[in-house]
Amino acid sequence: MAQTKLVVTCKVCGTEFELPEDVMDGEITSCPTCGARYIVKLAGGKAVLEEFKGDVEDYGE
Numbered sequence: 585m586a587q588t589k590l591v592v593t594c595k596v597c598g599t600e601f602e603l604p605e606d607v608m609d610g611e612i613t614s615c616p617t618c619g620a621r622y623i624v625k626l627a628g629g630k631a632v633l634e635e636f637k638g639d640v641e642d643y644g645e
């Protein structure tokens with residue numbers, strides 16, 4: 585089965601980075617360069633980034 589690479593572009597710094605192929609719709613990801621957080625939206629075999637507005641990850645500190 586051919587896997588399409590899920591490459592997305594950070595809206596903040598423009599870095600292109602690849603998502604894991606098992607990434608799930610609604611998963612939180614962050615830019616490896618600037619750390620901006622996004623929600624991954626999967627649609628039609630491709631991934632798009634949606635700005636992360638929540639505060640789910642407060643317990644990381």
Ligand SMILES: [Zn+2]
Binds near residue numbers: 595599
């Ligand atoms: Zn970035």
